[in-house]
Amino acid sequence: MDLTGQNFIGNTRSANGSNTFQGVNPANGEDIAPQYVEATADEVDRAVEKAEEAFRVYRRKSGAERAKFLEAIADEIMALGDELIDRCSKETGLGEGRLTGERSRTVNQLRLFAEVVREGSWVDARIDRSEDAPDIKSMKMALGPVGIFGASNFPLAFSVAGGDTASALAAGCSIVVKAHPAHPGTCELVATSILRAVEKTGMPDGTFSMVQGISYDVGTALVEHPLIKAIGFTGSFKGGKALYDAATSRPEPIPVYAEMGSTNPMFFLPGALKEKGSEIAEGLVNSVNLGVGQFCTNPGLVAYENSEEAQQFQQTVTDHFKKAEGGTMLTAGIQSAYKKGLEKLLQQEGVQLVANGEENGTSTTTGVPHLLNVNSKHFLANRALEEEVFGPSTLTITADGPEDLVEIAQNLQGHLTATLYGTEEDLEQYSDLVDVLQRKVGRLIFNGFPTGVEVNHAMIHGGPFPATTDSRSTSVGTTAIERFARPVCFQNFPDSQLPDELKDDNPLDIWRLENGERTK
Known part of the structure; x- marks a missing residue:
């Protein structure tokens, strides 16, 4: 695949900026073509605007539809074959064995989240009915467009199609990814895979965008955009705390789920x-x-x-x-x-x-x-x-x-x-x-060592500050989906106007809490 060095504004490529940079081979210090064009403030704005438009449609996609989308992303990443591993190795210095394993982890977590949303009970549907009280129903629903920052040390599993992306898309959020400048070519390859999956599964234009950049300006513009409703980040304490401070200083503060490292005693x-x-x-x-x-x-x-x-x-x-x-x-x-x-x-x-x-x-x-x-x-x-x-x-x-x-x-x-x-x-x-x-x-x-984080339903990869900005969450494991959703309550709504997860006949056949009893 010929790499272009451009940004992805939804399904459209864009390169309006004047600042450029390249990937660098850390083993020998040599630049790796092509030149990448840093996104302008206008391009970030257009990416987020498209994400908002897409969210209005994507949020209404069924769990089964989102599951097919996530599985299609996994398939498209695997279809890149050796090209992805070779490019990633040049940009990171990581070996073929390590990257092949990381690719497996990346696609497996996409497929795991597909299973979660296809089954559907993650929404925690709750129903309370009685003759002398209002009819109350609630469930978790997607927050809105999410900004995601790729990590340097996991160029696949914590990057463009990594855990933050998988969990946000599973929850029903559209996303704008800030690619990590240390491996821009790897990011472009994975981004093309996601956009192929968007097209193949009929997801709206703007469900996924990716902006490149080596300066802080691109990330700041993303965090401060009023339509962004949450941030996912993996990286240094300095970087994560700066994003957190920017997000909480907005007129409308938003949650930042920053995993900022640890010395793991x-x-x-x-x-x-x-x-x-x-x-x-x-x-x-x-x-x-x-x-x-x-x-x-x-x-x-x-x-x-x-x-x-x-x-x-x-x-x-x-x-x-x-x-x-x-x-x-x-x-x-x-x-x-x-x-x-x-x-x-x-x-x-x-x-x-x-x-x-x-x-x-x-x-x-x-x-x-x-x-x-x-x-x-x-x-x-x-x-x-x-x-x-x-x-x-x-x-x-x-x-x-x-x-x-x-x-x-x-x-x-x-x-x-x-x-x-x-x-x-x-x-x-x-x-x-x-x-x-x-x-x-x-x-x-x-009686074990901390290196190695399994991706499953029980895993918690988080911790009190300064390890993360929110100790109530995890960036690994299926409960990561909860970061990008919020509870919404419906009172006295007619059954025909409720989401399928809350309808009386439970058409999705999911586990729900009805009058305090867990049932299907």
Whole structure:
């Protein structure tokens, strides 16, 4: 497919701007054709206006129709074949195996949301009738046009057709995507797949648009547009907080569902270190360095009590880190931020460099693994030590006893995950630690590593601020659809004018709450 470097305003291509940029191969620093034209304020406005027009039609599409649309997107992405993988690999430095797996995750979550909307009970239909009270019915309905920002580290699964897109389209929202400038060609390929699916399934023009841009102006124009009703974002704290501030400062504030990263603390308890410290050490090093540490679930903090077993564990981790090889990071900017983050950490009182890995000299954006250590006293006295360093590093925290571990947990900010490695006896002994961590994270893990987020009905990928801007939601899993819907109540409406989900004869055969009883 010939890439054009243009924006997609609904089903129409557009390139009215004068600012251009290109994708860059992070492995060698070379520009990748073609030139991409940054969207103008007028083009963003036209994209959102089209999304509003499309929403008035798309919101009324049945769950079955939206399901066919989502499945068609998945089919069209797969039809791109090797072209998508090759282009994405050039723009990100990620390998074929990683990207093939990510593509599978992308299409599988589209198909999973298709199942959800085809079945239909997600709308939480509620009906209350009685002779001496009004006839009250309610359900969740789509918010309106949604702005979605693609992520740098997952160019497929958290990008143009990623989880935010899948859940927003499933809910019945039209969308305008702000493509990530680190992989513009990948974004264009996926956008063409979505537009083919729009055409094949008869969805209205404007159901999907995508604007390109390397400056903040494009994203700001999208967030501040009065017709946009919600924002989905995955990225840095700085970027997510800026969008959140802009959205809440609007004359009509709107929700921003920003997943902004995390240091995902791990607590290694005495029983686990005694029974399988060597095995855990190897797993930790692999988890920290997976994908050159460029995961929002990368374990950036590791806490344990000082003991003979703990000292042996630390030595084993150190030995593994010294042998760990660096890898190509996604962009030169990400590599620069990683280096600056490490420098900042090493300037903090009590922080020591324990080991660093081997530098791979074949890449211009290599991220070298680093292992650091600090004692619990210094960690508790310095909030900066909890900040995310996006890359292949982790900070181990040596505690003096169980009370220190609990205090560390109590002083944590919000994170996506926390992990407890231990025996069942450990869990009983450290029940206070478990209780504290339940309030700090969206996902609490026992005897596993946080990297790797399953896409299913039960998964929660969220957490208290600053991990996200809304701890009540998730960006992964089928409940992500609820972010882009709101409850609407109908009182004393004639049956013929109600949505099918609320009609008396339940034509969709969905589960509903009728007079307090769950029933079909």
